Amino acid sequence: MSMHPITLKVNGKPHTLLVKSNELLVNVLRDKLFLTGTKYGCGIAECGACTIMKDKRSIMSCLVPAVVADGWEITTSEGLSKGDKLSPVQEAFVDLAAIQCGFCTPGMVVTATALLHENPNPDEDFIRDYLRGNFCRCTGYVAMSKAVLAAAAKMKEEAQ
Ligand code: FES
Ligand code: FES
Numbered sequence: 001m002s003m004h005p006i007t008l009k010v011n012g013k014p015h016t017l018l019v020k021s022n023e024l025l026v027n028v029l030r031d032k033l034f035l036t037g038t039k040y041g042c043g044i045a046e047c048g049a050c051t052i053m054k055d056k057r058s059i060m061s062c063l064v065p066a067v068v069a070d071g072w073e074i075t076t077s078e079g080l081s082k083g084d085k086l087s088p089v090q091e092a093f094v095d096l097a098a099i100q101c102g103f104c105t106p107g108m109v110v111t112a113t114a115l116l117h118e119n120p121n122p123d124e125d126f127i128r129d130y131l132r133g134n135f136c137r138c139t140g141y142v143a144m145s146k147a148v149l150a151a152a153a154k155m156k157e158e159a160q
Contacts (some may be wrong), residue, residue: 006070010035011079017107018077019066026050027059028069037077037106041135045113051107052076058114060133071126077106080113088154089113100138108134112148 003018010033015030024043029035029052033098041049041064051064053075080087086094089112099105108131115122115130122130127145 002093004067004070006066007057008069008071009073017066020095021065021067022063023066025064026071028066029061030156035076037091037140039106041103041107045110046135048107048111049104053110056117058111058113058135060086076111077110080109087113088158089116089122089148092151092154093144096146096147096150098143099141100136102142104134104136104138108136108144114151115148116152116155118157120152120155124149131137140145 001018001022006019008015008016008017008028010029015033017028018091019028019032023044026040027039030040031037038052038061039049039064040045045063048060050060051058052061052073053059080090087109089109093099093105093109102107111131111134115127119126127148128141131141131144131148
């Protein structure tokens with residue numbers, strides 16, 4: 001299998017990597033950069049566990065061959081916090097107990113962050129619709145919607 005050099009900026013940090021032509025971005029993040037917050041769930045764009053952000057939009061990294069991501073700047077769940085300070089979405093998920101087994105949580109908080117970039121004033125219907133591509137096997141959707149609403153309120157308050 002041929003190897004290809006790629007560059008990636010992940011959570012603000014540049015990386016140069018050699019990847020196989022059939023290697024998926026999710027696996028490069030997990031196995032080469034050890035950013036294991038990005039989960040490999042279904043591998044077929046059905047569950048959202050592998051969600052990352054590019055240009056403030058959420059994308060599923062199990063759908064992206066790493067060679068296609070050459071030159072991309074991306075954010076993973078690890079890049080949402082600033083040092084020890086959790087992002088408003090992460091904090092709200094913790095405060096409102098919107099985490100059960102935690103497997104879906106990194107993808108969910110990345111998608112919720114993209115949601116709030118797109119719409120800082122979402123209502124519950126918008127949130128439920130936006131999160132529909134992220135599956136939670138523990139079915140904690142009510143607490144998650146409330147957490148996104150709480151994060152939106154906190155971000156608005158902080159912006160004033
Ligand atoms: S692992 Fe990518 S959507 Fe399920
Ligand atoms: S918290 Fe367990 S899958 Fe969502």
